[in-house]
Amino acid sequence: MLTVTRDDLRAVEQIPRWIAEQAELGHPRNPAFLLERGELAHAFDDFELVTYEEGLFQTERDRAFLARMLARRPGDWEPD
Numbered sequence: 145m146l147t148v149t150r151d152d153l154r155a156v157e158q159i160p161r162w163i164a165e166q167a168e169l170g171h172p173r174n175p176a177f178l179l180e181r182g183e184l185a186h187a188f189d190d191f192e193l194v195t196y197e198e199g200l201f202q203t204e205r206d207r208a209f210l211a212r213m214l215a216r217r218p219g220d221w222e223p224d
Contacts, residue, residue: 158214159184165201172184184211191215 161184167173185196194214201210 149199152190158212160212163209163211165200169207169209179211181211184213188213190218192218 156212161179162172164175164178164180165196166178167175172178178185181198185193191218192215194216196211198208198211200207201212
């Protein structure tokens with residue numbers, strides 16, 4: 145389940161989210177908090193993806209299966 149909505153994003157955002165394989169390592173295990181591979185990129189497919197990666201990463205605390213995206217809103221968006 146994607147908890148960040150498109151309206152939450154500013155001009156450029158970095159979004160990390162857990163993917164399904166995270167359940168193998170520990171928490172979260174609840175599928176409501178885990179994305180399938182490709183789900184994050186698909187949810188923002190009209191945004192300009194600056195970078196996108198999925199896999200096992202070392203975080204500040206531990207290893208985690210993540211989808212990480214840096215995206216830019218479409219060109220017609222103006223900040224508040």
